[in-house]
Amino acid sequence: MSEIHSDNGTAFKGASNELHRIHQMLKTDQGERKQILDWCTENEIAWRFIPPHAPHFGGLWEAAVKSAKHHLLREIGNVHVSYEDMTTLLVQIEICWNSRPLTAIPSDPSDLKALTPGYFLVGTNLQSVPETSLSEVPDNRLSHWQLTQKRVQRIWARWYPEYLQQLQSRALKLIPAVAIEPGCVVVVKDDCLPPTQWPLGRITKVHPSKDGVVRLVTLKTASADSVVRPVVRLALLPVAETQSSRSDPCSDNKNAK
Template sequence: MFWVIGERDLGRCTYQQCHTCFRSKSRLIQQTVADQPSSRVLPTRPFSVCGVDYCRPVYIKSPLRNHVPTKVYIAIFVYFSTRVVHIEMVSDLSTPALMVALRRFGVRRGRMREIHSDNGTEFKGASNKLNRIHQMLKFVQGGRKMILDWCSENEITWRFIPPLALHFGGLWEAAVESAKHHLLREIGIMNVSYEDMITIHAQIEMCLNFKSLTAIPSGPSDLEALIPVHFLVGISLLDVPEPSLSDVPDNRLSHWQFTQNCSHEPPQATTSSDNT
């Protein structure tokens, strides 16, 4: 019996120099995941840094009789840190329509510091208009120093993702997909009025803001799960429970009952969802 000195090192060296063994036991390169941007992790005021995107067009009833339905669009705003969602209805894809939606969003949720979006023409037009307004106010001469300082501190920065890189906007793309899913289940191919559409949007917004960010408690003594709406209003929003009307025929329901029934029961006739 012989004891070979350094046999383990010799076997390891021989194994590593064998091309056949090296290829069969090769290790795949692991792609490193980049760190989250600072806007996604730093605590800020809700909707100070947000992303915006448009959802599929929907049709609402015209206020005039014997008129064709009107096409409207849905603007989805997503807060970066906690993924709180805000929904606005837009009349068309023009820059003035987006500017009006931004004004409504700003007076209801507060002034935005950064807005992220894709490279849509309506988003670029709104960004250029905001930049022109800021530059006009910034370089005005006279006794408006206080106003100019306030406008300079509250400047809105619009950031676009790279062209043809939709994965950069995965945060608002996921919110748009969820809103389309709920909208298709609630109204389907039906044409609803303007007031009904606003009510449905508010209910979809509450549903999206009720997704838990932490583990759902398994017992009654556990703490309540953290949801995005906690960072918006501080408490949990719960819809008022209403009796089920699924067994009542639609022709016996009032207009309000029919709208609420659509929010709780999916429609029978649906169509395939359009592209974002």
């Protein structure tokens, strides 16, 4: 049986009721929809709600909400923002957060793909149009749109390295710890990337030091077949087969808001 977990929002309640109504309708229909009927009878989606006023029961998704709030408040503070600017800013922050790689997709070893929250929303990765960097331009010289883009870029510049750092620490805390070896998919750190860009690479060769510790590896990326990078500039992606429900590190390691 498939299950969906969420908070007690009215939109989620309505969706749960609608799914149940459709299930009951198809269950009693014996006509041309028999194939749909058979599938729904065996695979009804069960919607599980967390307790009211208990966001810490939400785990991963509530941690992502807390992370977004934290960086948004650090950037905006007490500055007045119009409704339209705030809506645009929140949507673009949502795209950034939902573009983060969760785990490698073990379909074809030659492909460099990662599962992201965007796959659960639209069926593919979320992307945005790269904008010119505005971090050094004074605010009074920017239009509303440019000022919003500058805020998105500043939030991304804070959150992006934090997420990669927690990916690294998460890989070390797994039992057993993730080994650095050929075949592993990694995120390659690049401090100059625009929002929603996550360059991936696959380790093709490791270069152990004299003490046996791997500090240098050779990667295959989307743009080059052989790139040498230090391990400190890489973030290992968890493997789907060993991934637990806690393997999605958001920017904050606490689950409560």
